[in-house]
Amino acid sequence: MTEVHHIQVPLGYLPLLVLIPAAVAAVAVPWLRSRFRKQVVPGSVPDWSIPPLDDGRGGLGTSLIHRWDVRCKIMTMLAYSFAVASLRHLSAAAAAVLISLAVLLAAKVSFHKVVLRVLALAGFLGMLLIVMPLTVPANPGDTLLVFGSLDWLTVNVRGIVLAATIGAKAMAVALLMEPLLATAPLPVTLHGLSRLGIPEMAGQMVLLSYRYLHVFSHEARRMTVGMKARGFEKKTSLDTLRALGNFLGMIFVRSFERTERVFDAMQARGYKGRFPEPGQLQIRMPDILLTGVWIAVGTALVWFDWMKG
Amino acid sequence: MGDMPLFCVQGLAYAYPDGIPALSSVDLEIFSGDRTALVGPNGSGKTTLIKLLSGLLAPKQGHILYKGRPLTENHLEESRLTMGVLFQDPDDQLFGHTVMDDAAFGPRNQGKSREAAVRCARQALHQVNLAHLAYKEPHNLSYGQKKRAALAGILAMQPEVLILDEPTANLDPGQEAVFLDLLKAFDGTLICISHDLIFLYELCEKAVVLHHGSIHHNYTMRELVSRRSALRDHGLDFSFRMAIPASDVPDANGARVHEENGPGPGYTPSCDCAKVRESHSVHPPLACMENYEYVYPDGTPGLQDFSLDIHEGEKTAIVGENGAGKSTLLACLCGLRQGGEDLFFKGTRVTKKQHKALWRRVGLVFQDCADQLFCASVKEEMMFGLRRLGLSSDQCRHRAADALARVGLSGFENRVPLHLSGGERKRLALGCVLAMDPDLLILDEPTAGLDPRGEEQLMAILDTFDKTLLLVSHDLFFIEKLTHRTLVMHQGRIIRDLPTPDFMQDDKLCRFNGRSFSYRRHTATAIRQLQHEHEHPICRKWQRCHFRQMGLERCPGQARSLCNRVLGDALP
Numbered sequence A: 001m002t003e004v005h006h007i008q009v010p011l012g013y014l015p016l017l018v019l020i021p022a023a024v025a026a027v028a029v030p031w032l033r034s035r036f037r038k039q040v041v042p043g044s045v046p047d048w049s050i051p052p053l054d055d056g057r058g059g060l061g062t063s064l065i066h067r068w069d070v071r072c073k074i075m076t077m078l079a080y081s082f083a084v085a086s087l088r089h090l091s092a093a094a095a096a097v098l099i100s101l102a103v104l105l106a107a108k109v110s111f112h113k114v115v116l117r118v119l120a121l122a123g124f125l126g127m128l129l130i131v132m133p134l135t136v137p138a139n140p141g142d143t144l145l146v147f148g149s150l151d152w153l154t155v156n157v158r159g160i161v162l163a164a165t166i167g168a169k170a171m172a173v174a175l176l177m178e179p180l181l182a183t184a185p186l187p188v189t190l191h192g193l194s195r196l197g198i199p200e201m202a203g204q205m206v207l208l209s210y211r212y213l214h215v216f217s218h219e220a221r222r223m224t225v226g227m228k229a230r231g232f233e234k235k236t237s238l239d240t241l242r243a244l245g246n247f248l249g250m251i252f253v254r255s256f257e258r259t260e261r262v263f264d265a266m267q268a269r270g271y272k273g274r275f276p277e278p279g280q281l282q283i284r285m286p287d288i289l290l291t292g293v294w295i296a297v298g299t300a301l302v303w304f305d306w307m308k309g
Numbered sequence B: 001m002g003d004m005p006l007f008c009v010q011g012l013a014y015a016y017p018d019g020i021p022a023l024s025s026v027d028l029e030i031f032s033g034d035r036t037a038l039v040g041p042n043g044s045g046k047t048t049l050i051k052l053l054s055g056l057l058a059p060k061q062g063h064i065l066y067k068g069r070p071l072t073e074n075h076l077e078e079s080r081l082t083m084g085v086l087f088q089d090p091d092d093q094l095f096g097h098t099v100m101d102d103a104a105f106g107p108r109n110q111g112k113s114r115e116a117a118v119r120c121a122r123q124a125l126h127q128v129n130l131a132h133l134a135y136k137e138p139h140n141l142s143y144g145q146k147k148r149a150a151l152a153g154i155l156a157m158q159p160e161v162l163i164l165d166e167p168t169a170n171l172d173p174g175q176e177a178v179f180l181d182l183l184k185a186f187d188g189t190l191i192c193i194s195h196d197l198i199f200l201y202e203l204c205e206k207a208v209v210l211h212h213g214s215i216h217h218n219y220t221m222r223e224l225v226s227r228r229s230a231l232r233d234h235g236l237d238f239s240f241r242m243a244i245p246a247s248d249v250p251d252a253n254g255a256r257v258h259e260e261n262g263p264g265p266g267y268t269p270s271c272d273c274a275k276v277r278e279s280h281s282v283h284p285p286l287a288c289m290e291n292y293e294y295v296y297p298d299g300t301p302g303l304q305d306f307s308l309d310i311h312e313g314e315k316t317a318i319v320g321e322n323g324a325g326k327s328t329l330l331a332c333l334c335g336l337r338q339g340g341e342d343l344f345f346k347g348t349r350v351t352k353k354q355h356k357a358l359w360r361r362v363g364l365v366f367q368d369c370a371d372q373l374f375c376a377s378v379k380e381e382m383m384f385g386l387r388r389l390g391l392s393s394d395q396c397r398h399r400a401a402d403a404l405a406r407v408g409l410s411g412f413e414n415r416v417p418l419h420l421s422g423g424e425r426k427r428l429a430l431g432c433v434l435a436m437d438p439d440l441l442i443l444d445e446p447t448a449g450l451d452p453r454g455e456e457q458l459m460a461i462l463d464t465f466d467k468t469l470l471l472v473s474h475d476l477f478f479i480e481k482l483t484h485r486t487l488v489m490h491q492g493r494i495i496r497d498l499p500t501p502d503f504m505q506d507d508k509l510c511r512f513n514g515r516s517f518s519y520r521r522h523t524a525t526a527i528r529q530l531q532h533e534h535e536h537p538i539c540r541k542w543q544r545c546h547f548r549q550m551g552l553e554r555c556p557g558q559a560r561s562l563c564n565r566v567l568g569d570a571l572p
Helices: A013-038 A070-085 A090-107 A111-135 A157-181 A186-195 A200-228 A238-268 A285-307 B046-053 B073-080 B099-109 B114-127 B143-155 B173-185 B197-203 B221-226 B228-233 B273-282 B326-333 B378-388 B393-406 B422-435 B452-463 B476-482 B500-505 B509-513 B515-535 B537-549 B556-570
Strands: A005-009 A143-147 A150-156 B007-015 B021-030 B035-039 B061-066 B083-086 B161-165 B189-193 B206-211 B214-220 B287-295 B301-310 B315-319 B343-345 B362-365 B440-444 B468-472 B485-490 B493-499
Touching (some): A005 A013, A070 A186, A090 A157, A143 A157, A150 A157, A238 B083, B021 B214, B099 B114, B099 B143, B173 B197, B197 B515, B214 B221, B221 B515, B315 B500, B452 B476, B485 B500
Antiparallel strands (some): B007 B061, B287 B301
């Protein structure tokens, strides 16, 4: 195994193996993204009078993952993600993806949101799949595909496997984000983080940022419309830069003024530096059992990967 | 405690950090159970005063006592939990993750358990008809829902004092009626800032008039509204709104009558209808939509099978409930949104490419004009659109100067738009659009947030506008004064297309505009009577007696004409 193996592939396979998949991905990903964003399921208006993640009262959150204590969930998934990131073999990484899919099914989270999350990763992973096979240096024992007489264009099979392994690991972790973040209300997750030692102020800032990012982006959209209504078009010119400078400055000033008003409103309702706790967190035996099972699965995965050499 | 005021303000002065004085020598007493209106033109210091009353700002001079003690340290913290402050922009107030989290925030800070706080929050949400949206995220609510959710957050604290800053600004008549009912039912102390004196007349008994940071008058509400001269002096004279169409003046039997000499004093046709009708037959419509469809990116239909003709010179109003599709229609007409292809401008189909150039022909003034003002000076703001029209510098300067003069802002060239008052900003936004000389001017809720003087100035500017106008408004007075055709929209369609006078007499009018219009009409009538009695004291006694004999307590339209006829020479 000291030589580099070359396999001659007819030049006609080049578009089939590289160009066509890349083109299909470039068209399919944006199409899927817009389709999933647009899709409205008739009659699917949620009942907002009950907490959507409430367990046992008709809400969506009736799964084991929803009932899992948020601190155990965060710690376990974090540890498991590190374990997945340490895998070196494609088969182990593929097994991790299967486990994540099983968790998705068990958590009964929104399929739309999962697809959108995966599509957000697709561009990055697609680039890896294209670039790595072409750029991974040829080591002894590697197999290179050579297209016709194009000696300078070689695809390293180890690069494909490496890219696929990285992609599978990234996907396995990304798929767990929905069960981690969408199975408890954000304030509860942040409360869990603060109980795990993250400064409480950081959690409050995340919570307010989540709320006000929507407000600021809405303001920015309205201002953009205001500019377009008077003929603004982005061009490569000083005029465009000046207009964008004014726009950003105005967004900043308005945001700054809003933060002062929000703080006033909070103080007026008795805020003294702490948000009320969203609820009591309590670790029970099922939480510990689930944590144990999950860690065992993670350990088995790492052992399986280690056994492969 | 009996005679002790709840709030006692003495020698209060406050200046902003940059040294600009906001309030000076303010003395005021507000007793428990009082319902006090704080009125005054924009920039008179009303909001600063309520921030001081609620302890959000500390006085620079003088003192404020709440329940006999200064608002400092522990007493301040305790007092905040007994006051509810409703700010003008509901987004400032809804910082919770869900509506329920937000409504429960105050009760939790009052020391209530989670369960008790949720109970209070749920009850408050029931009061504002939002219980069905308790667990929705605030950024997914409509503006009216946000405003009600903000009020729920206050009511959940069961406050002794309610302090409200423009509670009904930008609300449609239906939502305004909900607010009015809730606030009337509140049995604590109420302090309310608003430019809407008709709303305040219904709600408050006392009125404090602020001008340039000091209190000019401390009246009863009846006294305030009856003194037109005082209202005029402080830019609060809203009497121009109270000219009610002849059709609404009841006769002696309470039935509506039509005066023989044409429309009543409130009706001023702003357009030569005969000329417009003549031009309809000769020219194609200025803008025309045929079976136009628009679907939002999430799949929700915006406009469905929508057909509309707007002819040159025509002045058209669009009314409809929130969510009827009015703003979507405006965005499509301006080329900001693109639906089906059946949009014509001056008889020519607007292609996809031409959509982007519609801004040259259509001018739009937003409801919140802060969204279209983003430059560092008024001059730059005016030049922004003009430069994009490809005009020479000289032409730009001339047009900008003309437009500024037209909207009464000459001399403001170097001012910062963000620092202008609400009325000035609205006029600046209008000026920016008028300078571009659009074929079609679209106004989206032009009176939102304006004080009466600002409204009157806006009305004067629009009265001189002689091109095609499309007005989207809930303000029936403006609709009646400025337009001669009214379209009623519902669920993305036009369901009625009427001449404005017919629309104003339509028996189903209240269905589209809510009960608010009825109470406004009723209240305006009562205020006119008060003003008339104040201005004509000689005939007051006779008039009351005369109408009581007829079984009518209030009938100012008739009262005025009878006074003029019977006692005209004797009137002062």
